[in-house]
Amino acid sequence: MSxxxxxxxxxxxxxxxxxxxxxxxxxxxxxxxxxxSERCKQIDFGAWASEDFRMPAEAPPDDQEFGDPKLQ
Incomplete structure (x- = not known):
């Protein structure tokens, strides 16, 4: 090979x-x-700072305990 x-x-x-x-x-x-561009980078940073990007999470209702009910 060259x-x-x-x-x-x-x-x-x-x-x-x-x-x-x-x-x-x-x-x-x-x-x-x-x-x-810097503009696009700043727009993205602003979205993170204002918490526009979040992972979907389903929290249990307040009256339900965490964990597997079979183990309690």
Missing amino acids: DSVNNAPRQPRIVVCPTCGGDSIYAPSNPYRPFC
Whole structure:
């Protein structure tokens, strides 16, 4: 194999921006990756800060104990 193939510059990877859905360059040249811009990064950060992103959880009713009832 030739060393010139291994030393060839890599093409930047294009990914979908999680905020706007546009193209985003996923490479060290993009300091906002995986976002396409600082604006999209800040929008996403704001959503986390205001707790818009949450894992769905079903809590038992207040009058029900936690755990397996067979073990109590």
